[in-house]
Amino acid sequence: MKRVKRRYLALEWDFEGFIGENEFMGALWGSVARLFGENGASLANLVLIDYSGGSKMATIRANLVAVDMVRAAVASVTCVSQKAIAINVVAASGTVKGLSRRLPKLRK
Amino acid sequence: MRRTFCDLHLRVKTKDPAFKQVITKTSSLGFRMVAVPFVSDFHREEYCEFQTVCKAVDLDSVLRVDLRPRSPDELIQQVRRVRRKFEIVCVICDTKEVARQAAKDRRVDLLNFPALDYRRRFFDRPEAELACNSSAALEVDMKPLIALEGPAKIRLLSALRREIAIAREFGVPIVLSSGVSELMLLRNPRGLAALAFLFGMNECCALNAVSDIPSGIVKCNRLKLDPKFVAPGIRLIREGNDC
Numbered sequence: 001m002k003r004v005k006r007r008y009l010a011l012e013w014d015f016e017g018f019i020g021e022n023e024f025m026g027a028l029w030g031s032v033a034r035l036f037g038e039n040g041a042s043l044a045n046l047v048l049i050d051y052s053g054g055s056k057m058a059t060i061r062a063n064l065v066a067v068d069m070v071r072a073a074v075a076s077v078t079c080v081s082q083k084a085i086a087i088n089v090v091a092a093s094g095t096v097k098g099l100s101r102r103l104p105k106l107r108k
Numbered sequence: 109m110r111r112t113f114c115d116l117h118l119r120v121k122t123k124d125p126a127f128k129q130v131i132t133k134t135s136s137l138g139f140r141m142v143a144v145p146f147v148s149d150f151h152r153e154e155y156c157e158f159q160t161v162c163k164a165v166d167l168d169s170v171l172r173v174d175l176r177p178r179s180p181d182e183l184i185q186q187v188r189r190v191r192r193k194f195e196i197v198c199v200i201c202d203t204k205e206v207a208r209q210a211a212k213d214r215r216v217d218l219l220n221f222p223a224l225d226y227r228r229r230f231f232d233r234p235e236a237e238l239a240c241n242s243s244a245a246l247e248v249d250m251k252p253l254i255a256l257e258g259p260a261k262i263r264l265l266s267a268l269r270r271e272i273a274i275a276r277e278f279g280v281p282i283v284l285s286s287g288v289s290e291l292m293l294l295r296n297p298r299g300l301a302a303l304a305f306l307f308g309m310n311e312c313c314a315l316n317a318v319s320d321i322p323s324g325i326v327k328c329n330r331l332k333l334d335p336k337f338v339a340p341g342i343r344l345i346r347e348g349n350d351c
Contacts, residue, residue, distance in 0.1 A: 071302035075295050084292035
C-alpha cells in the first residue's frame with residue numbers, strides 16, 4: 001500500500017481571550033466541512049499535534065492531497081465562540097522536526 | 109528570490125482610529141507594499157501621514173484612487189484628471205458601459221466589480237478581450253470570501269471561478285487584494301493565496317497575484333510618473349548645454 005504523505009502546519013491566531021483546543025479544532029473542522037463538505041473533510045484527515053493556548057500557536061497535521069483545502073479553510077475561519085478570530089498558517093513542513101526548525105527563525 | 113507581497117486595497121482611512129494598527133498588522137503579516145484608496149482631490153497631508161506610518165513599519169506606500177463613474181464620459185474625464193497624480197488607478201465598474209470603457213482605456217490599472225451583486229459582475233469574454241489589449245488587471249477583493257456565508261458566498265465563488273477562467277484564457281493579469289478595513293479580517297499573503305484555491309487558482313498563480321503582478325504594475329507606473337520618463341524604453345539621463 002502506498003504511504004500517505006502528510007504536511008504539518010504551524011498556526012498562529014489573533015483572538016481576545018483564551019480558546020480551548022476542542023473549540024479551536026471544532027472551528028477548523030467546521031470550516032473544512034462548510035467549504036468542502038464531509039467528503040472533503042474526510043480527505044483532509046486533520047489531527048491536532050501540538051497546542052499552546054498561551055502563545056496562541058498550534059501545530060496540525062493534514063494529508064498532503066488536501067493541504068490546499070486546509071489552508072483555505074484555515075483562512076476562512078472568522079469566529080470561535082461568537083468572538084472574532086484570525087488564524088494564519090505561519091509555516092508548513094513535511095516533518096515535525098522540520099517545522100520546529102523553521103519556527104524559531106520566523107520568531108526573529 | 110524572496111517575493112514582495114503587496115496588498116493594493118486596504119480599505120482604511122487615515123483618520124480611522126484603527127489605521128495605524130491595521131498598517132502595523134499588515135507589515136507583521138509579511139506584506140511589503142500597501143495601497144489605501146484616496147479620493148481624487150485628496151489632501152497631501154493625508155498621504156504624508158500614510159507614508160510616515162508605512163515607513164515606520166518598513167512598508168512601501170502606494171498612492172491609489174478608486175473611481176466610481178456613472179458613465180463612460182465621466183470615466184474618461186476622471187481618468188484624465190487623476191492619472192498623473194496617482195500610482196494606481198482602479199475603476200469600480202457599476203455599469204456595463206463603464207466596465208467596457210475602463211477595459212479599453214490604457215490608463216486604467218485595475219478593474220474591480222461589486223462583490224455582493226453578482227448581476228453587476230461584468231467580467232465576461234468581450235470585457236477580457238478589451239482588458240488584455242489594454243493591460244488592465246482584474247482585481248479580486250478577498251474580504252467577501254472571508255466574511256460572507258451561505259448562498260451569497262456560493263454565488264460569489266461561482267462568479268469568481270468563471271471570471272478567473274476567462275481571465276486566464278485571455279491572459280488578463282489577476283490581482284488579489286484583501287479589501288478589508290477590520291483587523292480581524294486581515295490574512296497573511298499565503299492565506300490570501302490559499303483562498304484563491306476556492307475559485308480555481310493554483311498556488312503559483314495565486315502567489316503571483318499577491319506579489320509579482322501588483323508590484324510589477326506599481327513599478328511600471330512609478331517609472332512612467334518619473335519626471336525623467338519620456339516614452340517606454342526612453343529615459344532622460346542628462347540635461348544641459350554640453351549634451
